[in-house]
Amino acid sequence: MLLAPLTLHTPKTLAELTKLYSELDNVKLQAGGTFLLNSLKLLKRKGTKTPDHVISLQKIAELKGLTVDKNSLHIKSMTTINEIFNSSALEGNWNILKTVCRNISTHPIRNMATIGGNLTCRYTWTEMPAVMIGLQATLHFIDQAGQDLTLSAEEFFKQAAKTNHILTGVTIPNQETYRISYQRVRKTMNVDIPLLSLLITTKITNKKLNNTIVAVNNCVDFAQRDYQLEEFLNTAEIDKKLPETALEHINKSIYDKRSHDYKQHMFRVSIKKALTEIINVS
Ligand SMILES: Cc1cc2nc3c(=O)[nH]c(=O)nc-3n(C[C@H](O)[C@H](O)[C@H](O)COP(=O)(O)OP(=O)(O)OC[C@H]3O[C@@H](n4cnc5c(N)ncnc54)[C@H](O)[C@@H]3O)c2cc1C
Structure with missing residues (x-):
């Protein structure tokens, strides 16, 4: 037997889910x-305690689907990566999410994997965390008592994505006035997981970058912002040299942590590429 014995519950409504979740002990959610x-x-093989439920x-x-209005995009937690990729509701700057989804693993995985699972699984290399930090998303949870709670994506990952609540969805504010670039480098040609990823968003006014967010996933730590680079970018004049000069202002401890030469190099290439894309959009 591969799995230790457990009871599988399949509630059909949020109300049923919260009731079960509050009543059962030693329980795990499956997306x-x-x-x-x-x-x-793996837990069973190691002889470690496994969930009873x-x-x-x-x-x-x-918990399924996504909606867009003029202020925001709301994606419910059980929406799959392929449903996001195929959504006709995502236009303009929201297409950045399609770029992210297109690169995640293969079709069979994308058909099953959900945005909620990607954000709550606590693997440091999944890609939605940096994307949600960069896009200033708010995460919505319900606790065991059925109360609604919200937390910014940034705070959630600062707390190492630890939660015993149920993630119900994410809300992303309208990105229309932002310029956004997403960069990702795969680990090897044979393994479809990332070595690194980053998302930069900014607004350009009077030849200057404003409200810049540099959200980085070094795949070692939970996704985080490079405040040092953001500070430089928000005070610098835009010129052709900016992508190169910016590299002198990165917080090296993020990019170089447990990082070999190739990864360090690819991080710098990715930052330059993202900034070049952002300032070259006419
Ligand atoms: C071969 C392979 C390649 C992959 N490649 C990539 C890649 O390139 N890029 C990338 O970003 N990701 C990648 N992934 C990860 C994938 O995208 C999924 O995000 C991930 O597998 C988890 O999603 P899931 O919906 O299957 O979650 P599950 O496996 O069902 O759950 C994962 C964890 O999250 C918890 N959880 C799930 N939903 C909720 C919720 N709503 N509230 C609270 N807790 C919850 C579960 O309890 C569990 O602990 C890959 C996965 C595989 C297997």
Whole structure:
């Protein structure tokens, strides 16, 4: 037997889910299951305690789908990576999410993996965390008592993505006036996981960058912002040399942590490429 014995629950509504979640002990949530099932098998193999109950979120329609209005984009936690990629509601700057989704693993994984699982799985290399920090997303949770809670993506990952709440969705403020670039380098040609990723957003007014956010995933720590580089970018004049000069102002401790020469080099290439893209948009 690969999995230790457990009881699988399949609630159909959020109300049923919260009731179960508050009543059961030693319980784990299952979204797409792409990480969870392997991790349960691993725990069993190591002889570590496994959950007595798994609650699948698959049948809860209230946790699926995305909506866009003039102020924001709301993505519910059980929306899959492929559903985001295929959504006709994502236009203009929201297409950055399609770029992110297109690069995540393969079709079979993208069909199962959810944005909620990507954000809450606590693997430091998944890509949505840096993207959500960069796009200033708010995460919505419900706790065991059924109370709604919100937290910025940045705060959530500063707290090492630790939660025993249920993530119900993310809200991203309208990005229309921002310029955005996402860069990602894959780990090897054979493994479809990233070596590094970063997202830069900024507004350009009077030949200057404003409100710049540099969200970085070094795949060692949880995704974080490079405040040092942001500060430089928000005070610098835009000129052709900016992408190169910016490299003198990066917080090296983020990019160089447990990083070999190739990764350090690719981080610098990615920052330059992102800034070049951003300042060259006419
Ligand atoms: C071979 C492979 C390649 C991959 N490549 C990439 C890649 O290139 N880039 C990338 O970003 N990702 C990649 N991933 C990760 C993938 O995108 C998924 O995000 C990840 O597998 C988890 O999503 P899931 O929905 O399957 O979550 P699950 O496996 O179901 O759950 C993962 C964890 O999150 C918790 N959880 C899930 N949903 C919630 C919720 N709503 N509230 C609270 N807790 C919750 C679960 O309890 C569990 O602990 C890859 C995965 C695999 C297996």
